[in-house]
Amino acid sequence: MTKLWGGRFQKSAEAWVDEFGASIGFDQQLVIEDIAGSIAHVTMLGETGILPQADVTQILQGLAQLKEKALKHELKFQVAQEDIHLNLEKMLIDLIGPVGGKLHTGRSRNDQVATDMHLYLKARVSEIITLLTTFQQTILQQAEENIDTIAPGYTHLQRAQPISFAHHIMTYFWMLARDKARFMESMKRIDISPLGAGAMAGTTFPIDRQRSADLLGFSEVYANSMDAVSDRDFIVEFLNNSALLMTHLSRFAEEIIMWSTDEFAFIELDDAFSTGSSIMPQKKNPDMAELIRGKTGRIYGNLIGLLTVLKGTPLTYNKDMQEDKEGMFDTVHTVVGALKIFEGMVRTMTVNKSRLQEAVHSDFSNATELADYLATKGMPFREAHEVTGKLVFTCIQKGCYLLDLTLDDMQKESALIEADVFDLLAPTAAVSRRNSYGGTGFEQVKEQIQLAKQQI
Numbered sequence: 001m002t003k004l005w006g007g008r009f010q011k012s013a014e015a016w017v018d019e020f021g022a023s024i025g026f027d028q029q030l031v032i033e034d035i036a037g038s039i040a041h042v043t044m045l046g047e048t049g050i051l052p053q054a055d056v057t058q059i060l061q062g063l064a065q066l067k068e069k070a071l072k073h074e075l076k077f078q079v080a081q082e083d084i085h086l087n088l089e090k091m092l093i094d095l096i097g098p099v100g101g102k103l104h105t106g107r108s109r110n111d112q113v114a115t116d117m118h119l120y121l122k123a124r125v126s127e128i129i130t131l132l133t134t135f136q137q138t139i140l141q142q143a144e145e146n147i148d149t150i151a152p153g154y155t156h157l158q159r160a161q162p163i164s165f166a167h168h169i170m171t172y173f174w175m176l177a178r179d180k181a182r183f184m185e186s187m188k189r190i191d192i193s194p195l196g197a198g199a200m201a202g203t204t205f206p207i208d209r210q211r212s213a214d215l216l217g218f219s220e221v222y223a224n225s226m227d228a229v230s231d232r233d234f235i236v237e238f239l240n241n242s243a244l245l246m247t248h249l250s251r252f253a254e255e256i257i258m259w260s261t262d263e264f265a266f267i268e269l270d271d272a273f274s275t276g277s278s279i280m281p282q283k284k285n286p287d288m289a290e291l292i293r294g295k296t297g298r299i300y301g302n303l304i305g306l307l308t309v310l311k312g313t314p315l316t317y318n319k320d321m322q323e324d325k326e327g328m329f330d331t332v333h334t335v336v337g338a339l340k341i342f343e344g345m346v347r348t349m350t351v352n353k354s355r356l357q358e359a360v361h362s363d364f365s366n367a368t369e370l371a372d373y374l375a376t377k378g379m380p381f382r383e384a385h386e387v388t389g390k391l392v393f394t395c396i397q398k399g400c401y402l403l404d405l406t407l408d409d410m411q412k413e414s415a416l417i418e419a420d421v422f423d424l425l426a427p428t429a430a431v432s433r434r435n436s437y438g439g440t441g442f443e444q445v446k447e448q449i450q451l452a453k454q455q456i
Contacts (some may be wrong), residue, residue, distance in 0.1 A: 027084045031070045033119040040215035062096040102181045108199035110229040110317045116196040124332045131339040132180040138347045139173045159363040160227040162427040167440040182241045189234040193218035197228035200316035232318040239303040246296040253289040270348035302327030360427040369430045377416040
């Protein structure tokens with residue numbers, strides 16, 4: 001089959017070579033964006049008088065028919081035509097005749113593909129921002145229902161201090177807020193039009209790049225034609241932002257997985273987000289959380305992959321840059337799916353409040369309260385830390401916890417300890433008293449939730 005660019009060639013590649021070089025297997029996902037770019041381009045060509053209006057009308061009618069077929073998934077793509085651009089151009093020529101070949105006036109596949117990817121990411125990043133907002137709202141709902149739910153807080157995966165469960169999960173709200181801010185900020189680099197930059201040097205035709213950009217809804221136009229066709233920073237930035245988002249989701253997934261074990265039993269996941277075992281009837285596995293944790297690695301790989309492709313490519317366009325798309329598509333599909341799954345998983349999970357209450361009464365997470373208590377009595381904190389540590393050791397020897405000690409037991413280590421200490425060591429008191437800004441105190445958590453609502 002003759003290539004649309006094959007005029008100077010006397011020999012065709014073998015089919016397996018075409019197969020290796022073709023991108024239509026994956027860049028057909030840009031079909032709607034490619035048609036949109038063509039509609040804007042040919043409209044501009046008509047308005048500037050570069051093409052007669054009769055030709056423009058005919059081309060626009062043909063593009064409209066192709067778009068209708070694309071939306072119905074009726075287009076048949078061919079490896080012989082290499083990519084989405086040549087496939088659609090060939091279809092257009094077959095549909096309306098030689099006039100379809102005028103569509104490519106004043107542009108190149110180089111600026112065409114860059115335009116497609118800007119359009120694609122602009123729409124998908126907007127979708128991701130919306131999904132992040134929905135997920136934040138779900139976290140807020142769970143937080144409001146669990147302000148007074150006390151849970152063990154951990155450092156080094158060891159019991160540290162009692163906290164509000166709401167305070168714990170609100171941590172992920174703020175992580176997602178930063179993720180959302182990064183995606184929103186990245187839109188400045190995505191929302192730029194490369195269309196009209198040509199292969200790399202612009203064109204001799206009197207095109208109006210600003211007009212085609214306006215028709216496509218872009219805020220800016222690349223000021224340098226070479227930069228326009230070689231820039232993939234906006235994709236790298238998207239992959240980086242996605243990698244960091246998936247890091248946050250993976251950390252949350254890890255906690256979901258631990259909390260749903262029998263050993264923790266802090267939550268129970270809804271059946272819709274769990275699976276069973278093919279051999280062990282009792283199993284309820286947190287497979288969706290595990291899968292999100294696992295998929296994080298492939299997003300890291302997509303980021304490193306594109307950085308590696310770009311690091312050795314001279315200006316401007318090189319065939320290497322065909323490798324910019326599969327990782328981008330995969331990352332979009334993975335991130336969108338992960339956010340939808342995670343939002344549903346958190347929205348439907350059951351928090352086991354009684355188990356959490358039991359957990360905070362069976363540990364030494366209130367030890368800091370005792371050290372702080374002694375410090376308020378005038379004892380240097382470092383000394384108070386040592387006294388408390390000795391009392392913890394006493395409990396370990398006795399097989400009990402701090403609240404199980406008698407006042408006499410405590411006063412053997414310090415005469416400053418009085419009967420009021422027992423009220424302060426209660427988990428509820430330990431949490432409620434931590435009212436420094438951003439702390440886990442119930443009132444502070446309520447204020448944090450209100451701040452989050454205002455931000456969202």
